Amino acid sequence: xxxxxxxxxxxxxxxxxxxxxxxENEFCEKADQxxxxxxxxxxxxxxxxxxxxxxxxxxxxxxxxxxxxYIRVAVxxxxxxxxxxxxxxKLVLPPWGNLYHWQSKHIGSQTQLPWxxxxxxxxxxxxxxxxxxxxxxxxxxxxNKQTQLDIVYxxxxxxxxxxxxxxxxxxxxxxxTDKSLWYSKLxxxxxNGYFWGYHNITSKDVKCVKFHGIMSNLQKNLRPKIYxxxxxxxxxxxxxxxxxxQEYWRARRSMRYNSExxxxxxxxxRDFLNSTDKDDGTERPNxxxxxxxxxxxxxxxYLSVHLRRRDFLIGHTSTVPTIRxxxxxxxxxxxxxxxxxxxxxxxxxxxxxxxxxxxLFNHTVLRFIPSDxxxxxxxDGGVAIIDQIIxxxxxxxxxxxxxxxxxxxxxxxxxxxxxxxxxxxxxxxNNKQCNSNEQWEIVW
Numbered sequence: 001x002x003x004x005x006x007x008x009x010x011x012x013x014x015x016x017x018x019x020x021x022x023x024e025n026e027f028c029e030k031a032d033q034x035x036x037x038x039x040x041x042x043x044x045x046x047x048x049x050x051x052x053x054x055x056x057x058x059x060x061x062x063x064x065x066x067x068x069x070y071i072r073v074a075v076x077x078x079x080x081x082x083x084x085x086x087x088x089x090k091l092v093l094p095p096w097g098n099l100y101h102w103q104s105k106h107i108g109s110q111t112q113l114p115w116x117x118x119x120x121x122x123x124x125x126x127x128x129x130x131x132x133x134x135x136x137x138x139x140x141x142x143x144n145k146q147t148q149l150d151i152v153y154x155x156x157x158x159x160x161x162x163x164x165x166x167x168x169x170x171x172x173x174x175x176x177t178d179k180s181l182w183y184s185k186l187x188x189x190x191x192n193g194y195f196w197g198y199h200n201i202t203s204k205d206v207k208c209v210k211f212h213g214i215m216s217n218l219q220k221n222l223r224p225k226i227y228x229x230x231x232x233x234x235x236x237x238x239x240x241x242x243x244x245x246q247e248y249w250r251a252r253r254s255m256r257y258n259s260e261x262x263x264x265x266x267x268x269x270r271d272f273l274n275s276t277d278k279d280d281g282t283e284r285p286n287x288x289x290x291x292x293x294x295x296x297x298x299x300x301x302y303l304s305v306h307l308r309r310r311d312f313l314i315g316h317t318s319t320v321p322t323i324r325x326x327x328x329x330x331x332x333x334x335x336x337x338x339x340x341x342x343x344x345x346x347x348x349x350x351x352x353x354x355x356x357x358x359x360l361f362n363h364t365v366l367r368f369i370p371s372d373x374x375x376x377x378x379x380d381g382g383v384a385i386i387d388q389i390i391x392x393x394x395x396x397x398x399x400x401x402x403x404x405x406x407x408x409x410x411x412x413x414x415x416x417x418x419x420x421x422x423x424x425x426x427x428x429x430n431n432k433q434c435n436s437n438e439q440w441e442i443v444w
Contacts, residue, residue: 051224052136053077054092054149055235056196063099063381064404067255069236074128074251076215076241080222081129087224090129092136095196100311101347102380110379112197118381120256126289127254133196140229142200149203150227152183152193153218155211155234169213171220176208182233203231214241246443253288253415257385264374265389272366273341275300275393282393282416293444294417302341302366303334304394306387307356307427308403309348319401319435321427323352327359329427330398337396340364345387345405392416401426401435414442 055073057066070093077091096113104110114132115121124130131139137147154176161167183193183206195201209221215238222230232238240248269275277283281298285291305326312320321329330342342360344367346353357365368390370383378385388405391397392412399406406426413423420439428434 049086049088050090050139050228051087051222052090052092052140052229053222054094054136054229054231056094056194056231056233057236058234059097060100061236062101062404063096063384064408065236066096067408068404070255071248071251072215072238072240073235074124074130074254075247076218078128078247078251079216079241080219084224088129090131090136093130093132095133096381097197099381101384104375104380107376107379110381113379113381116258117378118258118261118385120258123256123288124254126287127251133198137198137201145200147198147201148190149201149229149231151205151207151229152191152203152231152233153221154182154206154208155232155237156208157237158210158212161212167212169217170210171213171217172210174208174210176206211237214239216241244440244443249415249443252411253291256288257389258378258382261378261382261385262389265386265393268368268386269300269390269393273300273302273343273390275302277393280393284416291415293442295419297413297417297419299395299418299422300393301339302343302394303330303337303339303396303398304343304391304409305330305345305398305427306391306400306403306406306409307344307346307348308400308405309346309352312400312403316402319427319429321429323348323355324359325430326427327356331360331363333396333398334363339395342366343368343390343394345384345391388412396422397425399426410440411442414440 053073053076055069057069061069073091077089080089093115095111096115096117097111098109102110112133114134115124115130116132121130121132140147142148156174158170161170183191183203185206186192186202189204191203191206193201193203193206195203211218218232218238221232242248266277280300281296307326308316308320334340334342340363342363342365344353344356344365346367348356353367368383368386370378370386374386375383384405388409389412391409393416397409397413399409410423414420420441424439426435
């Protein structure tokens with residue numbers, strides 16, 4: 001009798017557990033989210049509570065502007081996670097592709113690069129749930145390795161607002177024109193497009209949106225009870241909720257670089273610039289969330305500069321100095337600070353750099369030249385980050401007015417804890433024409 005009772009009890013418990021499992025996973029029999037899924041089990045239904053936000057940016061936009069767009073999206077997702085307990089929101093990191101400044105053709109393709117090439121993913125995840133694109137493609141439901149997204153929104157500026165100068169929030173579905181539509185309809189409910197260079201991704205629907213306003217205004221487009229995956233194209237159009245806010249800086253502080261890039265930069269500082277964190281007062285906790293507000297960083301015994309040339313010589317003629325004028329400004333600052341070492345991050349030609357050295361013959365002029373190993377592993381983007389790290393730890397920094405490359409260095413120096421007077425300084429066109437960036441100081 002007792003055995004019969006125990007068997008009945010086990011059967012009841014099993015039935016309850018099975019019912020709960022099938023409801024939660026929509027009759028998906030496997031419970032392990034990270035191992036192979038049974039062929040009978042739909043991966044999409046297994047991740048029934050997951051909602052994915054994907055995005056892309058106008059192709060000509062550079063590396064450092066794209067980093068700013070990430071912060072806007074990360075804060076957006078962070079707010080969604082706080083507000084919405086029904087769904088599990090994840091931000092899919094768009095792989096990096098060929099950018100204007102990535103000119104090293106001899107190292108092969110610089111496309112579909114994962115974020116972990118440049119950034120510490122675990123550090124990003126301490127702020128917001130992010131996954132790489134390749135992880136998304138493994139998680140999301142697919143048919144014969146073909147992934148179909150639910151909807152793509154192509155964000156567009158309202159040109160009329162720019163003509164009239166009267167700006168107001170707008171989020172309006174409009175008819176897509178041939179000029180705006182980068183996607184082609186293959187058949188009913190199936191669109192093809194660039195999709196970060198992946199040929200196995202399509203979308204069920206594509207809509208054009210005339211948009212003006214802050215990022216949070218896009219929340220109504222998500223419709224999580226209908227869509228599991230939403231793509232926002234031209235995400236640079238959506239603005240920061242509050243630029244420079246505490247939340248902005250939390251997202252920015254989470255953007256720690258790949259640890260090997262720090263190691264390479266720190267070795268260079270030690271070997272060539274007599275600079276270490278212990279000596280320079282620039283030691284930081286491994287976890288960005290443990291950082292504290294301070295202004296006592298000293299920096300290494302060198303001047304660092306970002307001297308932007310090439311495209312700025314055409315588009316920013318009123319602010320970019322000649323090589324001779326730039327050299328004069330560097331010399332003056334080094335003499336003022338009693339420094340002999342100069343580190344230069346620049347896209348200048350070889351001839352321009354030699355000209356700079358000629359004007360500064362009494363000083364040691366250095367720049368980072370990557371080994372084949374570093375260039376092949378971390379590409380041009382990684383080399384640029386190494387430049388930025390080295391610039392960030394200098395005693396004093398001079399940047400290029402209007403350059404996002406300079407902005408990112410200034411942000412890093414704010415996080416490290418330098419006095420603002422050593423950070424927010426730019427080259428002048430000449431003694432009569434000098435512009436300085438606004439001082440966007442860190443908020444803790």
